[in-house]
Amino acid sequence: MRIPYTMASGISSSGSSVGTTGWIPQSLLQGQQGSGRSSALKTRQQVKWAVYICAFLFCLQALLERASAEPVLASSLGFCKTVPVLKGAPLHCCLPQPKRAPIRFKFPRLRRTLSGRPILRERKPAHVVQKDPEYVRKYNLAYARMKALPETDPRSFLNQWRVHCSFCNEAFKQRKTPGPLGPETGVLLQVHYSWTFLPWHRMYLYYHERILGSLINDPTFALPFWNWDNQLDQVAAMIPAMFLPGFGVPNSALFDEFRNPNHMPPKILHLGYNSSSKQRANRI
Numbered sequence: 001m002r003i004p005y006t007m008a009s010g011i012s013s014s015g016s017s018v019g020t021t022g023w024i025p026q027s028l029l030q031g032q033q034g035s036g037r038s039s040a041l042k043t044r045q046q047v048k049w050a051v052y053i054c055a056f057l058f059c060l061q062a063l064l065e066r067a068s069a070e071p072v073l074a075s076s077l078g079f080c081k082t083v084p085v086l087k088g089a090p091l092h093c094c095l096p097q098p099k100r101a102p103i104r105f106k107f108p109r110l111r112r113t114l115s116g117r118p119i120l121r122e123r124k125p126a127h128v129v130q131k132d133p134e135y136v137r138k139y140n141l142a143y144a145r146m147k148a149l150p151e152t153d154p155r156s157f158l159n160q161w162r163v164h165c166s167f168c169n170e171a172f173k174q175r176k177t178p179g180p181l182g183p184e185t186g187v188l189l190q191v192h193y194s195w196t197f198l199p200w201h202r203m204y205l206y207y208h209e210r211i212l213g214s215l216i217n218d219p220t221f222a223l224p225f226w227n228w229d230n231q232l233d234q235v236a237a238m239i240p241a242m243f244l245p246g247f248g249v250p251n252s253a254l255f256d257e258f259r260n261p262n263h264m265p266p267k268i269l270h271l272g273y274n275s276s277s278k279q280r281a282n283r284i
Contacts, residue, residue, distance in 0.1 A: 072196050075172040075189050083169035093165030096154075111219060121209070121222035126240035127233075129224045136242050136249040138221060142212040143253035155211045164204060167191050228269040237268035 080094030110118040129135045149156035166172060170188040191200040205223065213221035230236040241247055243254050244264065 072174065072189065072191070072194070075167070075174065079173055080166065080171050083165070083171050085165065085169060091165070093162045093169070094171055095159070095162050095166055096152075119220055121213075121220055123222045123225050125227040125230075125236060126224040126242065127227065127236045127238075130240050130242040130247075133249045136247075136251060138216055138218060139224070139242075140249070140251050140253045142216045142221065145215040146212060147253060155215075160208060160211070167200065229271065231268070231271065234266075234268050238265040239263060241265070 082090035082092050085091040085093070110120070112118050129139075143157070146155065146160070147157040151158055153159070167189065168191055170190045172189040174185045174187045174189050176185050191197060209221070209223050212223070213219055224240075226240065227233075227236040239259075242249070242251050243256070243259075245255055247255075
């Protein structure tokens with residue numbers, strides 16, 4: 001019985017060898033193809049079972065452990081204590097008593113172009129928008145006007161700082177009953193270290209951004225963000241130049257003379273920063 005043969009790669013159709021391989025029986029090739037299909041099928045089955053096992057373990061862990069996401073109650077604006085912020089020194093960052101009842105949030109109506117397209121705020125990387133002189137002028141003007149507001153104005157830069165300081169440093173206590181008149185629980189209000197961290201700060205930035213836009217009469221104004229984790233672009237990972245002295249566009253309201261000089265360019269933010277003395281001296 002003759003076994004049919006086929007050519008392997010490296011053999012010409014005329015039978016002359018162009019490589020080191022020779023004639024391979026077709027039955028052997030079919031066996032190798034079948035073995036490959038069997039191996040792929042086995043791998044898929046193993047992956048499937050791995051997914052099933054992981055899902056089972058995840059469900060079992062969820063049943064055995066209780067996830068805590070209890071609501072955070074209203075703050076005790078009538079009680080406020082000093083908080084240690086700067087090297088352990090007590091700091092007063094309490095908010096003034098509200099003079100009117102809270103206003104329920106309502107989603108604003110979107111402004112639209114003449115063609116009907118919605119006009120949205122678009123937050124862009126700081127190292128990109130700093131190349132736009134017009135944006136830097138608006139950005140600087142917005143903070144200049146915010147810093148010029150009197151301390152009694154809740155929109156002032158000082159009171160904007162107080163909001164973040166008091167809610168993020170346990171200056172208030174929680175109430176048993178929502179509202180400023182409910183009895184205190186004695187539990188300090190801390191928006192960090194819990195599920196409240198992200199939604200609270202999103203809310204804080206939302207209103208902060210709207211205040212800045214209203215001060216320059218630009219409802220489309222958007223804050224920039226620092227793209228510090230982009231380690232492929234060293235300019236992105238540095239402190240943006242528009243916050244530093246000597247910038248080409250007026251930026252006095254953005255500049256802070258008390259920034260640590262060890263953090264200035266050309267140093268970039270180190271993703272493994274752990275506040276050790278050596279890293280503080282050489283990196284952000």
